[in-house]
Amino acid sequence: xxxxxxxxxxxxxxxxxxxxxxxxxxxxxxxxxxxxxxxxxxxxxxxxxxxxxxxxxxxxxxxxxxxxxxxxxxxxxxxxxxxxxxxxxxxxxxxxxxxxxxxxxxxxxxxxxxxxxxxxxxxxxxxxxxxxxxxxxxxxxxxxxxxxxxxxxxxxxxxxxxxxxxxxxxxxxxxxxxxxxxxxxxxxxxxxxxxxxxxxxxxxxxxxxxxxxxxxxxxxxxxxxxxxxxxxxxxxxxxxxxxxxxxxxxxxxxxxxxxxxxxxxxxxxxxxx
Amino acid sequence: xxxxxxxxxxxxxxxxxxxxxxxxxxxxxxxxxxxxxxxxxxxxxxxxxxxxxxxxxxxxxxxxxxxxxxxxxxxxxxxxxxxxxxxxxxxxxxxxxxxxxxxxxxxxxxxxxxxxxxxxxxxxxxxxxxxxxxxxxxxxxxxxxxxxxxxxxxxxxxxxxxxxxxxxxxxxxxxxxxxxxxxxxxxxxxxxxxxxxxxxxxxxxxxxxxxxxxxxxxxxxxxxxxxxxxxxxxxxxxxxxxxxxxxxxxxxxxxxxxxxxxxxxxxxxxxxxxxxxxxxxxxxxxxxxx
Numbered sequence: 001x002x003x004x005x006x007x008x009x010x011x012x013x014x015x016x017x018x019x020x021x022x023x024x025x026x027x028x029x030x031x032x033x034x035x036x037x038x039x040x041x042x043x044x045x046x047x048x049x050x051x052x053x054x055x056x057x058x059x060x061x062x063x064x065x066x067x068x069x070x071x072x073x074x075x076x077x078x079x080x081x082x083x084x085x086x087x088x089x090x091x092x093x094x095x096x097x098x099x100x101x102x103x104x105x106x107x108x109x110x111x112x113x114x115x116x117x118x119x120x121x122x123x124x125x126x127x128x129x130x131x132x133x134x135x136x137x138x139x140x141x142x143x144x145x146x147x148x149x150x151x152x153x154x155x156x157x158x159x160x161x162x163x164x165x166x167x168x169x170x171x172x173x174x175x176x177x178x179x180x181x182x183x184x185x186x187x188x189x190x191x192x193x194x195x196x197x198x199x200x201x202x203x204x205x206x207x208x209x210x211x212x213x214x215x216x217x218x219x220x221x222x223x224x225x226x227x228x229x230x231x232x233x234x235x236x237x238x239x240x241x242x243x244x245x246x247x248x249x250x251x252x253x254x255x256x257x258x259x260x261x262x263x264x265x266x267x268x269x270x271x272x273x
Numbered sequence: 274x275x276x277x278x279x280x281x282x283x284x285x286x287x288x289x290x291x292x293x294x295x296x297x298x299x300x301x302x303x304x305x306x307x308x309x310x311x312x313x314x315x316x317x318x319x320x321x322x323x324x325x326x327x328x329x330x331x332x333x334x335x336x337x338x339x340x341x342x343x344x345x346x347x348x349x350x351x352x353x354x355x356x357x358x359x360x361x362x363x364x365x366x367x368x369x370x371x372x373x374x375x376x377x378x379x380x381x382x383x384x385x386x387x388x389x390x391x392x393x394x395x396x397x398x399x400x401x402x403x404x405x406x407x408x409x410x411x412x413x414x415x416x417x418x419x420x421x422x423x424x425x426x427x428x429x430x431x432x433x434x435x436x437x438x439x440x441x442x443x444x445x446x447x448x449x450x451x452x453x454x455x456x457x458x459x460x461x462x463x464x465x466x467x468x469x470x471x472x473x474x475x476x477x478x479x480x481x482x483x484x485x486x487x488x489x490x491x492x493x494x495x496x497x498x499x500x501x502x503x504x505x506x507x508x509x510x511x512x513x514x515x516x517x518x519x520x521x522x523x524x525x526x527x528x529x530x531x532x533x534x535x536x537x538x539x540x541x542x543x544x545x546x547x548x549x550x551x552x553x554x555x556x557x558x559x560x561x562x563x
Contacts, residue, residue, distance in 0.1 A: 003357075006387045014375070089371035092336045093388050094361040094432075 003095045007103020008110065015073060015111030024069040025115035031061055032123030036130060052223050054127055055142055059219050062116070062146040063212055067153040068178050070112050074157025075174035077104045078269070079167045098266040101158060105262050109154050113147050120146070138222055145215045148254050152211040153178075155261025162269045185210045200236025204249070211257040218250050289314045289348055289362075289435050289467050290335065296342035297330050297491075304330050305341070305491045312469060312484075314435070317462050319482035319499070320471040321547055326488040328471040329368065332440050335469070336365060348435055361389065364429030368441045370421035374414030378405055378424055381413060382431065389432035399427035403457060419450025426457060437461065437468045444473070455481060475543035479503070489551040502546060 015021050039054030078101070081087035090100060120143050127139075157174050164170035189206055192198055198206070207213050220229055225243045227234030237246045288311035297305040305327045312318045320328050334341040337356035345352040345359075352359040372381045382396035400409050403423040408416060416424065422442050429437055439458065443451040455477060461468060462481065470482060478485065478499055485502045487495040495502060 003388065006384070010384050014373075017375075084371075084373075085369060086371045086373060088333070088338055089365070089367055091338050092360065092363070092365045092367075093385065094357050094390075095388060096357050099357075 001099075003099040004103040004106065007095070007100055008106035011077070011104050011107025012110045015108055016114075018073070018111075020069065020073060021111055021115055024065065024112070025118060028061070028065055028116065028119035029122050031065075032058055032119050033126055035061060036123050036126035039127075039130070055139060056219070056223060058120070058123055059142055059146070059216075063149070063216060064182060066112070066116055066146055066150050067181060067212065068175075069115075070108070070150045070153035071157040071160070071174035071178050072171060073108050073112065074105070074154045075160045075164070075170040076167055077108065077158065078161035079164045079170035080161075082165075083167050097270050101162075101266045101269050102262070105154055105158060105265075108157075109151050112150050112154065116146055116150060117143065141222055142219060145218055145254075148258055149211055149215045152254070152257045152261060155258070155265060158265035159261050159268065162265050162272065181210055181212045185213065189213075200233055200240065203233050204237070208250075208253045211254060214250050214254050214257070218247060218254070221247050221250075288312060290469065291346045292331075292335065292343070293345075294343035295331065295334055295345065297327075297334055297339065303491065305334070307343070308488075308491075308493055309343075310486055310493065310496055312436070312467055314467055315465040316484060317466075317468045317470060317482045319478055319485045320469055320488065321473075321475065321478075321485055322488035322494070322551060325490075326551075327491040328488055329440055330491075331488070332365075332438050332469070332471060335438060336360060336363060361432065362435050364432070364434040364437045366422065366425045366429050366437070366439045366442045368444050370413070370418065370425060370445075372413050372421070372424065372428070375412060377410050377412055378416070379409045381424070382428055385428050386431045391432040395431050396427075399430055400424075402430075403427045404453075417450070418445045419447070419453055422446060422450070422454055423457065426454070430461075435467055437466055439468060439470045439472075441471050441473060475547055478543045487547060487551050495550040502550060505546070505550060 035057045036054055039057060078087065081090060091097065120139075124136075124139055156177055157170075160173035160177065161170045164173060189203075192206070193203065207217060217230070221227065221243050227238055227243065227246075230237065237243070241249060290312040292311070293309050295305055295308040296303070304325075308327075308331065310318075320331065322328055330339070333339045335345050335347070335352065337345075337352040337359060341353075347359045348362045350359040350362065376384070378400060379396055382400065383393050386393055386396050397406070397409065400406050403426055405420060405424055405427065408420060413421060413424065422445075426439075426442070429439075443454050446454060451474065455474065458468070458470065458481060472481070474481070482499055484498050485495065486493060487502075495505075497505075
């Protein structure tokens with residue numbers, strides 16, 4: 001673990017200096033501030049509702065941007081080293097493959113996480129100043145959900161990086177994963193529900209297949225525990241599991257999503273030889 | 274104390290690197306066939322052979338970077354079972370510079386020192402040793418090829434490992450860079466380091482290595498001392514100074530009217546010996562004699 005820590009610190013230093021991450025941090029902070037300002041101006045003084053809507057908008061922004069950055073940076077990590085010819089040299093050092101992979105995961109997660117926390121923090125101050133009410137606990141929970149999603153996507157990016165021969169291939173795969181998770185999955189789900197008699201249980205299972213949707217629904221449960229916004233599916237959840245039960249199921253699925261990709265990437269990296 | 278004496282601790286010459294029945298295939302292409310050899314402590318082994326003979330793959334197997342058949346142990350530690358521990362005992366210099374170009378020399382060495390469990394101060398010490406103290410805060414991307422390879426050698430020495438693997442380290446260097454690098458290798462040889470040197474610099478073989486292992490199409494074509502390799506050939510080389518052009522010389526030979534000012538027997542060129550030992554053509558006519 002000590003070796004993984006050394007690699008993680010090195011990866012963090014490198015990522016912090018990367019133009020991609022700086023661009024993400026700047027863009028995310030600017031958009032978060034704009035959302036906070038517009039939320040307060042357009043909705044007027046609506047108290048908690050104002051806060052909820054602004055943070056929900058902020059969350060949607062995160063669900064769009066954070067996965068893309070995490071997937072891209074992680075996809076570049078191993079494939080980039082391989083293409084530059086530095087991977088074999090790194091592997092000739094006294095470290096195990098899984099330590100290198102875990103170190104890269106931790107370093108990248110920390111770098112993207114720090115940029116996100118900075119954006120969230122600045123936006124949080126703006127919301128606190130502009131909105132009449134602010135629930136700091138809910139805001140922190142949202143941040144935790146976004147960080148979990150970043151961990152998932154960093155792991156998936158590493159899988160793409162390990163299985164790809166070139167950086168371009170890895171980046172292409174990463175963008176495909178992002179596109180499916182953020183845009184296509186929703187459309188597929190709507191199409192499936194319309195075309196089949198997929199019930200609430202089926203919908204819940206389908207939801208668990210996409211970590212972006214898991215985070216979205218967990219945030220909705222936190223903001224609107226009556227789940228009316230989810231329509232019949234909300235009623236199903238309330239009836240079968242209750243808001244707390246649904247949170248537990250979705251939380252457990254999200255935890256599995258955090259662990260599974262990085263474990264899969266480590267296994268693939270080890271077995272590829 | 275000579276290297277041989279240093280190696281003979283405990284009565285016999287202790288092999289620090291042992292390779293047994295090493296085999297490797299990439300898909301259907303088999304590149305190594307049942308290689309077995311040992312390297313004694315303090316010995317410098319020159320790993321020789323044409324491009325594609327299997328030198329780099331052999332080193333990659335010793336490092337445990339690629340899966341392989343057979344057994345490789347470094348200091349008694351199995352590379353397959355305890356790769357990380359085995360690699361702790363190896364310093365490696367690759368064929369082409371492989372350190373991150375955005376890092377400074379010092380940053381790169383300090384990171385590697387941390388990985389190898391060496392003191393951070395070793396970085397500055399070794400930068401001075403390879404004559405890069407003035408470049409310590411310079412980015413690696415701005416260094417010349419020779420400087421980068423000297424930096425890689427410094428990196429390999431960080432944890433003072435028992436074995437050094439140098440994989441054609443001068444391939445991308447100019448003549449001056451090669452001279453500087455091999456001067457460092459000679460210093461390390463003088464210190465009694467165990468070195469496996471994959472090289473094409475056969476003209477300097479007798480000053481660089483104790484033993485030679487020649488690979489030919491993934492098989493051992495020769496394994497013995499450099500002196501044995503030199504004595505193996507029955508051929509002799511003659512240096513002939515000719516008054517006139519090569520064409521005139523040929524003409525003169527044809528007419529048996531040789532007009533050579535001086536003919537003396539000379540040592541064979543290492544290239545000739547290696548070509549012969551690797552199973553190459555017995556007689557390679559000189560360019561001018563064709």
